Amino acid sequence: MIRITGLLLGILLVSAGLVLGGDSTKTETKAEPAEKTEAAPDSAKKVKKPEFITTESGLKYADLVVGEGKEAVNGMQVECHYTLWIADENDEPGQKLQSSKDMGRTFEFKVGGPLIKGWNEGMLGMKEGGTRMLIIPPELGYGNSPPPGSGIPKDKNLIFKIEFLKAK
Numbered sequence: 001m002i003r004i005t006g007l008l009l010g011i012l013l014v015s016a017g018l019v020l021g022g023d024s025t026k027t028e029t030k031a032e033p034a035e036k037t038e039a040a041p042d043s044a045k046k047v048k049k050p051e052f053i054t055t056e057s058g059l060k061y062a063d064l065v066v067g068e069g070k071e072a073v074n075g076m077q078v079e080c081h082y083t084l085w086i087a088d089e090n091d092e093p094g095q096k097l098q099s100s101k102d103m104g105r106t107f108e109f110k111v112g113g114p115l116i117k118g119w120n121e122g123m124l125g126m127k128e129g130g131t132r133m134l135i136i137p138p139e140l141g142y143g144n145s146p147p148p149g150s151g152i153p154k155d156k157n158l159i160f161k162i163e164f165l166k167a168k
Contacts, residue, residue: 050133059118060091060135069128070167074112077168078123082107087157091135094159097151106165116141119160126164134160 050062072078081100088094100107109115111123118136126132136158138144146152 052133052135055121057117057121057140058137059121059140061122062133063126063130064133064161065129065131067127067130067164069164072111072123072126072164072167074120074124076111077108078111079106079108079165079168081163081165083161085159086153087135087159091157091159093161095151108168118158119162122160123162123164126162128164128166131161131163134158134162136160 050064052060052062054060070076083099083101084097085093086095086097112120116136118134118140121140122132122134122136138155138157141158142150142152142154144154146154152158
């Protein structure tokens with residue numbers, strides 16, 4: 001009984017303070033934290049979509065981060081991280097297929113070596129420390145013959161995000 005009475009008394013005092021408090025209600029109803037949390041989604045919407053450059057071959061690429069190190073050239077041994085997606089109907093990343101980060105290791109290869117044409121072309125001119133997004137059309141990827149068990153469908157655009165870690 002004492003607990004219930006104390007609870008009711010507390011509710012009445014708070015209510016009385018809100019009704020009788022005059023200007024104090026204005027102070028209590030300020031919503032600064034709510035305004036700040038509402039602003040966060042607006043700023044997230046302002047993230048600039050990368051502007052892609054299309055090469056003569058049909059490869060599209062956009063530098064998300066421009067590196068400052070050595071520039072990738074044919075024959076250079078490089079170390080990268082990558083993520084591979086199947087492009088959706090809007091050429092946005094759809095189903096994720098692979099990521100070197102998910103595998104816990106980097107990917108080392110020779111630029112111009114035995115990779116799909118789109119990846120080799122997309123690496124050229126990229127600088128160490130940079131991150132680049134590639135949209136690779138089927139004719140520069142696997143076309144009609146994706147590797148068995150890879151999950152890559154025939155005749156689909158592929159999207160790679162490549163982080164050029166270092167030249168070797």
